[in-house]
Amino acid sequence: MGRTSDAREKILTAAHSLIELRGYSALGVAEICKAAGVPKGSFYYFFESKEALALAVLDEHWEAQRSDWARVLEEDAQPLSRLRRLFEETEAGLRAGQQSCGTVSGCIFGNLTLELSNQTEPIRERLQQIFDTQVEMVDKVIAEARERGEVAVGDTREAARSVVAQLEGQVLFAKLYNNTQHLEALWDNCLSLLSARRTDTAAVSS
Amino acid sequence: MGRTSDAREKILTAAHSLIELRGYSALGVAEICKAAGVPKGSFYYFFESKEALALAVLDEHWEAQRSDWARVLEEDAQPLSRLRRLFEETEAGLRAGQQSCGTVSGCIFGNLTLELSNQTEPIRERLQQIFDTQVEMVDKVIAEARERGEVAVGDTREAARSVVAQLEGQVLFAKLYNNTQHLEALWDNCLSLLSARRTDTAAVSS
DNA sequence: CGCAAGTGTACGACCGATCGTCTATGCCGA
DNA sequence: TCGGCATAGACGATCGGTCGTACACTTGCG
Numbered sequence: 001m002g003r004t005s006d007a008r009e010k011i012l013t014a015a016h017s018l019i020e021l022r023g024y025s026a027l028g029v030a031e032i033c034k035a036a037g038v039p040k041g042s043f044y045y046f047f048e049s050k051e052a053l054a055l056a057v058l059d060e061h062w063e064a065q066r067s068d069w070a071r072v073l074e075e076d077a078q079p080l081s082r083l084r085r086l087f088e089e090t091e092a093g094l095r096a097g098q099q100s101c102g103t104v105s106g107c108i109f110g111n112l113t114l115e116l117s118n119q120t121e122p123i124r125e126r127l128q129q130i131f132d133t134q135v136e137m138v139d140k141v142i143a144e145a146r147e148r149g150e151v152a153v154g155d156t157r158e159a160a161r162s163v164v165a166q167l168e169g170q171v172l173f174a175k176l177y178n179n180t181q182h183l184e185a186l187w188d189n190c191l192s193l194l195s196a197r198r199t200d201t202a203a204v205s206s
Numbered sequence: 207m208g209r210t211s212d213a214r215e216k217i218l219t220a221a222h223s224l225i226e227l228r229g230y231s232a233l234g235v236a237e238i239c240k241a242a243g244v245p246k247g248s249f250y251y252f253f254e255s256k257e258a259l260a261l262a263v264l265d266e267h268w269e270a271q272r273s274d275w276a277r278v279l280e281e282d283a284q285p286l287s288r289l290r291r292l293f294e295e296t297e298a299g300l301r302a303g304q305q306s307c308g309t310v311s312g313c314i315f316g317n318l319t320l321e322l323s324n325q326t327e328p329i330r331e332r333l334q335q336i337f338d339t340q341v342e343m344v345d346k347v348i349a350e351a352r353e354r355g356e357v358a359v360g361d362t363r364e365a366a367r368s369v370v371a372q373l374e375g376q377v378l379f380a381k382l383y384n385n386t387q388h389l390e391a392l393w394d395n396c397l398s399l400l401s402a403r404r405t406d407t408a409a410v411s412s
Numbered sequence: 413c414g415c416a417a418g419t420g421t422a423c424g425a426c427c428g429a430t431c432g433t434c435t436a437t438g439c440c441g442a
Numbered sequence: 443t444c445g446g447c448a449t450a451g452a453c454g455a456t457c458g459g460t461c462g463t464a465c466a467c468t469t470g471c472g
Contacts, residue, residue, distance in 0.1 A: 022324065025229060039450070043432095045447075103324050111320045113381065113382045127382055128383060161391070162372065164375070168375040185367070192401060195401060234456070235458060245422080249458095
């Protein structure tokens with residue numbers, strides 16, 4: 001018997017945009033079903049629980065975003081160029097989202113991290129895996145750039161973590177002010193984070 | 207005059223730690239009252255609504271944090287030294303919170319920003335004011351450092367925003383991994399963000 | 413000084429709505 | 443007719459919020 005209903009996909013799609021827009025806890029199953037045009041009674045046929053839906057949304061969206069990131073970061077170009085393109089595409093994506101729904105919804109992974117990582121262990125674990133992979137993807141590019149002598153960082157992993165942290169922090173601001181303008185600083189800041197430190201830091205050590 | 211009660215303060219205290227721990231939407235008024243040891247019926251005598259409580263918690267916590275920041279940032283020391291102390295104290299505060307409740311609760315402002323800034327306009331406005339002030343306080347120190355020739359940034363305001371963004375991003379990671387270790391990178395990253403950019407960026411411009 | 417009226421504080425019970433979840437059953441293709 | 447996909451409806455619990463009232467304390471009159 002093949003599947004005869006696309007209800008699961010409709011729920012996933014609706015849940016994705018609603019969670020992005022309104023978060024997880026403030027969202028009801030009934031509201032998701034209504035937005036998806038699926039009877040509420042069907043929800044628990046397709047998903048074990050509301051939490052299972054959240055995990056499915058995370059998986060689906062991460063799979064899409066990961067392939068986007070991979071496409072950009074594994075291009076045939078200079079490593080730093082690829083990194084720059086990543087920021088440009090991220091910024092463009094957030095702008096597009098703002099255009100379509102009037103509001104900067106931010107990064108769904110960051111949003112759910114701050115909302116749920118201390119609430120449910122399964123979601124925290126999934127988010128950890130996602131950010132681990134994000135950092136690792138950036139790490140590889142930074143390491144490549146370092147081999148070519150384009151950046152001079154000690155610990156590429158830590159540098160990658162800082163770059164992703166900067167990204168999440170700026171996206172937080174973009175959401176708070178509903179303004180994508182400051183995201184333009186991302187690339188410059190990334191370059192700064194990857195620059196060799198000036199050695200006069202001893203002047204301000206305690 | 208009628209009876210006096212410390213219920214309002216008890217509610218504020220309990221709400222503060224519970225919101226920090228579990229967020230806003232997932233939290234019920236009844237749960238807050240139970241933790242505070244205050245009858246639920248009293249809640250709406252002291253607060254107009256759950257949202258008004260959240261605003262009061264934000265105000266109270268920001269007032270405390272702002273005086274902490276002011277104390278550190280207006281010390282009689284080199285500007286960069288003061289900035290460094292700010293990070294050290296922030297890290298220490300997060301560590302202390304982790305010790306006391308077993309979990310890194312992160313920054314309550316960042317948490318509520320991602321959870322609520324697209325939900326309720328009053329809370330968004332308050333959070334905007336808070337982060338505006340945070341950025342401004344950092345801005346002043348950076349400007350001072352620039353006057354002394356210790357950093358070479360173009361737009362001190364934008365630099366301050368990036369520093370605060372880096373802070374929020376790293377705190378997000380600390381919460382996600384329940385690990386304050388990586389917060390040690392904050393000071394180095396701050397220095398990087400405030401360093402003059404190497405001028406070979408043209409090599410990777412598109 | 414004593415005591416009741418008046419005033420504002422504090423609170424338990426309860427509201428309709430909605431929460432996430434489940435079970436009994438309809439329905440359709442094979 | 444049969445089997446399993448899909449659904450309607452309702453479950454108990456909890457949601458944010460309201461309301462009537464008992465209490466504590468001041469005040470003013472006798």
